[in-house]
Amino acid sequence: MKLHEKILTHYLSCTSPVDKEGYLYKKKERTATYHRRWFVLKANLLFYQERPADRHLLGVIVLEGCSVRPSESEGQFAFSLVFEGLKTYRFSAGDRQILESWVKALLSASHCYLSLLLRDLRVQYEEAKQQQGPGDSHRSSSVSGLRAEVREGRSFSAGMVLNAPSGPSKVVTKKSPKLWHRRNAHVTPLNGPAPLYGEWPLVGFDPLEEFSKLHDYYGQEVKRAREEWLRSRQAKEERSEEDLIDLG
Amino acid sequence: MRFNEKELMSLSRQPSEKKGDVVKKRLVKLVVNFLFYFRTDEEEPIGALLLEQCRVEKEDSLTFSIAFLDEAERKYLFECDSEEQCGEWIDCIVKASYEFMRKNLIFYRTEIHRLTGKDPLEQYGISDEARFQVSNGLQLMMRDTSSL
Numbered sequence: 102m103k104l105h106e107k108i109l110t111h112y113l114s115c116t117s118p119v120d121k122e123g124y125l126y127k128k129k130e131r132t133a134t135y136h137r138r139w140f141v142l143k144a145n146l147l148f149y150q151e152r153p154a155d156r157h158l159l160g161v162i163v164l165e166g167c168s169v170r171p172s173e174s175e176g177q178f179a180f181s182l183v184f185e186g187l188k189t190y191r192f193s194a195g196d197r198q199i200l201e202s203w204v205k206a207l208l209s210a211s212h213c214y215l216s217l218l219l220r221d222l223r224v225q226y227e228e229a230k231q232q233q234g235p236g237d238s239h240r241s242s243s244v245s246g247l248r249a250e251v252r253e254g255r256s257f258s259a260g261m262v263l264n265a266p267s268g269p270s271k272v273v274t275k276k277s278p279k280l281w282h283r284r285n286a287h288v289t290p291l292n293g294p295a296p297l298y299g300e301w302p303l304v305g306f307d308p309l310e311e312f313s314k315l316h317d318y319y320g321q322e323v324k325r326a327r328e329e330w331l332r333s334r335q336a337k338e339e340r341s342e343e344d345l346i347d348l349g
Numbered sequence: 350m351r352f353n354e355k356e357l358m359s360l361s362r363q364p365s366e367k368k369g370d371v372v373k374k375r376l377v378k379l380v381v382n383f384l385f386y387f388r389t390d391e392e393e394p395i396g397a398l399l400l401e402q403c404r405v406e407k408e409d410s411l412t413f414s415i416a417f418l419d420e421a422e423r424k425y426l427f428e429c430d431s432e433e434q435c436g437e438w439i440d441c442i443v444k445a446s447y448e449f450m451r452k453n454l455i456f457y458r459t460e461i462h463r464l465t466g467k468d469p470l471e472q473y474g475i476s477d478e479a480r481f482q483v484s485n486g487l488q489l490m491m492r493d494t495s496s497l
Contacts, residue, residue, distance in 0.1 A: 102358060103396035106350050111419035112401045117448050120480040144401065144447035145381065160351030165360050165381055184356045209475050212381035215450050222457040222469055229464040327474065 109161060113141060113148050120144070121206040122153070123199065128175070128191035135193055140203075145212045147182075162190060169207045180204055205327060361385040361394045367441045377427070382447045384415075398425070405442050413439050455483055 194200035
């Protein structure tokens with residue numbers, strides 16, 4: 102299959118924002134050795150090259166249909182991108198902070214994820230606009246700027262300011278069953294469509310309601326995945342003599 | 350350049366946003382921000398086009414074009430069966446672009462925050478991701494999202 106490379110390389114070098122870049126060690130499966138590569142995450146594409154200044158791109162990984170998993174068996178700061186039934190890319194970070202930062206960025210990189218997020222926000226936007234009717238009491242205080250948000254001693258650039266909400270905060274308990282399942286190993290048939298990413302309910306549902314629920318759960322999934330990471334890191338530090346926790 | 354070919358081919362078999370026959374009798378499938386094209390009845394696509402940094406234009410009543418802004422500045426022409434179909438394709442391709450979606454997301458985020466005082470991304474724990482920031486050079490535009 103021809104992947105029109107010029108389009109990709111142009112996109113990489115154009116002025117749209119880079120979502121994350123930095124060094125990671127990538128495992129070469131054939132030789133079972135790790136090589137340091139410069140990675141650039143842009144949209145749902147993970148580009149890599151030997152060094153940042155290199156004009157020659159070594160490769161790109163399209164981040165659709167993959168999950169981000171810890172791979173402690175591979176090393177302290179190791180993780181993988183797992184395409185169920187297909188390839189697994191293995192990486193190793195320099196330290197815990199780099200590891201967590203990359204995992205977080207990769208977890209929310211896919212087009213599918215952005216699409217869900219967008220649908221959800223669109224609904225929220227419409228609701229917010231409706232509530233902002235004449236004489237409405239849910240008026241938000243004016244925000245004159247954005248300030249950086251500092252969390253756990255690490256600073257992030259240009260975070261959104263989080264004012265105390267002026268209206269009542271919405272707490273909605275979702276009692277519907279979990280709609281986003283972890284993918285099981287699938288064998289991709291050659292003569293038919295590949296199995297769907299996750300088990301989406303597709304037929305006979307109200308898109309707006311269901312996507313809101315789906316996205317809640319996806320969002321929880323992302324949160325849970327990150328919490329798992331943090332917990333596994335802490336647990337590992339506390340119990341270094343015991344067996345490694347297998348989260349895969 | 351290496352790329353995850355098998356995984357990309359697997360992606361091409363996913364349910365597509367849009368499918369149809371176009372010029373040269375190719376089966377064209379829009380999946381996420383990729384346009385795959387197949388010889389009809391074949392499982393493996395001939396090729397894949399990343400739909401970023403491109404301009405989609407209506408050429409005439411049945412035809413639209415995708416022009417990529419790279420050095421080659423190649424233009425791909427697609428002829429549809431009907432004017433309606435043509436319009437649908439243009440709409441879908443534009444909206445499939447990750448950059449387009451990102452801009453809309455940033456718009457909604459900012460507006461929701463302005464209207465409610467709450468950052469809607471906070472509940473997902475992604476408020477600080479670089480991807481979702483209002484960054485320099487990224488203008489906050491009112492996009493016509495009524496048809497989204």
